[in-house]
Amino acid sequence: MLIVLLPEPLLAAGLESPPLYWWRLGREGGLLESGQDDLPALRRRYPAERLRLLAPATATSLYRVSIPVRRASAARAALPFALEDQLGQELEELHLVAGPRRADGRYVAAVTEHRCMQEWMQLVEAAGWRADAMLPQGSLHQDQTPERGLRIQPSPWPNGQSTVLVTSVDQEPVLIEQELLGFWLKQRLGQLDEDQRRVQLIGLTPEQLGIDADCEVDTAVPASLEAALLASLQPARSLNLLTGGYSSGMAAPPWRKLRPALVAAGVLLAVLIAQQGIQTVTLNKERDRLQAQIDQLFDETLPRSRRVDPVTQFRQVLEGASGQAAADGMGVLLHDALAAVAAEGSAKILQFRATPAELELELSLPSFAELEKLRSQLAASAGLSESLQGADSDGEGVTARLRIQRNPS
CATH class of the missing domain: 1.20.5 (Single alpha-helices involved in coiled-coils or other helix-helix interfaces)
Structure with missing residues (x-):
């Protein structure tokens, strides 16, 4: 996984691809490599790595707001109204994202300008990458919350040499310039109850910060960059700036699911x-x-x-044998039938129709007596059988139709 810290819009103005701080983490969250390169160079170097972006704290503000709803969808719809009094810009110019609910019942909200989001998206898309998520830089230090009051410590980020990290129970983490800390701290302490007006310094002294507030210097280890990077790997982080119109262009491609x-x-x-x-x-x-x-x-x-073609040749031989057998059978039947008719003498064949199995004759005879005589002769012939199909008589004689078949042997 590559973690890339996006540039501040004013610092990146006029640069086609500014150098960015990046960290490459292993599956278990261990830091493998780090450096400062532009996105096209990182794309060529790690084409198969997943990308997660960090929006700089100077361009992204975090708030806690009270929204009297429980559903996340209702909280997103009510967020502009809850933040309206705290923002100094028109809502149309801002990109608002509702985050998780904290222990005090209030919702976290991230606010940045659409102009910044568009510049960051163009920067990433120009490099041919898709990001899994874009997280506010300050949201990665939620684990540094003190039990009460304020905790101030050096920023662990490479772009924050003159920046301090301020965490508290009632607000989200803030990364602020040291020059502005004195003025900001007076206002912030005035918002706290008397028992919460406690300032804990880790790795810093009041003289370094130029503040005169009542402070407690702690010897605890300051926040580490590795812990913040590990927090960015959480798979179910809900404070993702890639929502709304920015989700389709930067999120993982749809086919990944x-x-x-x-x-x-x-x-x-x-x-x-x-x-x-x-x-x-x-x-x-x-x-x-x-x-x-x-x-x-x-x-x-x-x-x-x-x-040549055995199948065709076999078929031709079989058809030839069948035709020859049929012709031989028809010839024998015609010979025997016509021999019997010729023996009668007085019978004349008007027409006939023959098949290999039977023979139909239309005959003209002088009388029915000659017809019966002919039928007797046919019946007496070996292997033949006859049947009368019809007979008519007129003044010239008798016309009869006979069907002659060969008896099965």
């Missing part, structure tokens, strides 16, 4: 492709085996034929 489903779909697709490949190989082997068997059968069945 679908990554498990996409991986599962990719695995399934790979399995299907592998299965299809195995089936194709199996079918090709089966085809080659059947082709070899067909060739072997052709060579054994038609040894004198030249093998």
